[in-house]
Amino acid sequence: MKKIAVIGGGITGVTTAYALLKRGHEVTLYESRRYAGMETSYANGGQLSASNAEVWNSWPTLLKGLRWLFSPDAPLLVNPKPSWQKLAWMTKFVAAIPDHDENTCETVRMALAAREHLFAWAKEENINFDLKKKGILHVYRSEEEFRQTEKVQRLLVEAGLERVPVTPEEIRELEPSLQASFYGGYYTPGDASGDIHKFTQGLAAACERLGARIVYRQQVFQLLADQNKAWVVAGEDDQQREPASYDRVVVCAGTGSRKLAADVGDHLPIYPVKGYSITVNLKDKGSRDAAPQISLLDEASKLVCSRLGAYRLRVAGTAELNGFNRDIRADRIQPLIRWVEDFFPEVSTEEVVPWAGLRPMTPNMMPIVGPGKHPSVFYNTGHGHLGWTLSAGTAEKVADLLMQDKSS
Known part of the structure; x- marks a missing residue:
C-alpha cells in the first residue's frame, strides 16, 4: 500500500482516486474548489x-x-x-x-474499456x-x-x-x-450519455466512504519531488502550508497540469x-x-x-x-x-x-498517462474533449502502473 496524493477533483482525478482506493492505497485528493467537478467537469456535452x-x-x-x-x-x-x-x-x-489512424484506433479501444469500468462503478x-x-x-x-x-x-x-x-x-x-x-x-x-457533474460528485462521495481524505478549497501552489518521495504544497486563500509528503503523486489537474509538471522538470504539451x-x-x-x-x-x-x-x-x-x-x-x-x-x-x-x-x-489528442522524470510523480491528464469518455479507463491504467511500481 502506498500513500498517494491525487491533484485535481474533476472527473479524471476522482476516477483516479477511486481506482487507487479499490487497490488498497491510502489516498488524499486535493481540489481547489468547494466541491468536486466544478470546472471542466461541470457541464460538458454529456x-x-x-x-x-x-x-x-x-x-x-x-x-x-x-x-x-x-x-x-x-x-x-x-x-x-x-x-x-x-x-x-x-x-x-x-x-x-x-499518426491519425493509429491514435484514432487506440482512442476507440480506450473508450470501449473505459465505459465498461464506468458503468460497473456507477452500479456498484x-x-x-x-x-x-x-x-x-x-x-x-x-x-x-x-x-x-x-x-x-x-x-x-x-x-x-x-x-x-x-x-x-x-x-x-x-x-x-x-x-x-x-x-x-x-x-x-x-x-451512452449522462451528467458528468452528478457522476463526479457521486463517485467523490464513494471515495470518502472508502476512506479517501478529500481536501477541498486547497490550491496546490507547488509540487516537489525526488526519486523516492513527492511533496505537495497547498493552502487556502494564498496561505501556503508546509509541504505534505507522499510516496507518489498523480497529477490530474487538467489545464493546470502543465504548470505543476514544470515544477518537477516535466514538460506537458497541454x-x-x-x-x-x-x-x-x-x-x-x-x-x-x-x-x-x-x-x-x-x-x-x-x-x-x-x-x-x-x-x-x-x-x-x-x-x-x-x-x-x-x-x-x-x-x-x-x-x-x-x-x-x-x-x-x-x-x-x-x-x-x-x-x-x-x-x-494535447497536440496529438492523446491523454498523458504514466510516470514523469521522477518515479514519484505520475500523470493522468490531457484528455481534451474526451475526458468523460476516457476517464475510467485511464484511471485504471495509471492505478495498474502504480501497482507495478515497486520502487517505494
Missing part, C-alpha cells in the same frame, strides 16, 4: 462516446478549420494574438497528422447521473459529409466499435422529434481549448415531449446534444484557442441556441443556462 474518438489531426480537418477562421460563428475560433505556447502546440498538432456505488444507454446517433446533412467519413468509419469498426450506417428513415425512427432533413447517419448502440455548452431547462410538457431522447452529434455544426433526465437538454460544442480565457461569449452561445430552435422547434429556449470550460488538450 456523451460517453467511443463513436467520437477520431483524433482531430488530419488534413481535411485542418483545411476545414482554416475556412472556419473567417466565420465568427464557426465551430473553431482562434485568437490571432500569437503566443509561444499556442504556436508550439499548433506546430505539434500538424506534426501528429501521420449506486450513482444516479441521468445515464441513458440509448446509443449515439451521428447525423450528416449532405452526401459529401457522409462520404468524407467512410475512412473514419472503417477505422472505428476495425478498432472494435459497433457502429452502423442508418438511412433518413431510420434516423426518424431512432429520434422522431428531430425536425430536419439528413442524407444519412451512423448509429452506435453501445454509446493547451486550454475552450468549449461551450447550454443547458435548456424543459419546464413545460410541450418542450419535454419535443426534446430528443437519444444523444446526437451533428457533423456540420460539430455540436452534440444529450437529454439529462426529464427536465434538461444539454447542447455543447465549439473549440476556441484563446489561452486561459474563461469568458462566456454571447456570439459563441447563440449558435447553440439556434441549433435547438432549428432542429427542435417545439422546445422552448426561454430558459437557457450558458457555460464554458477549458479542455486540457
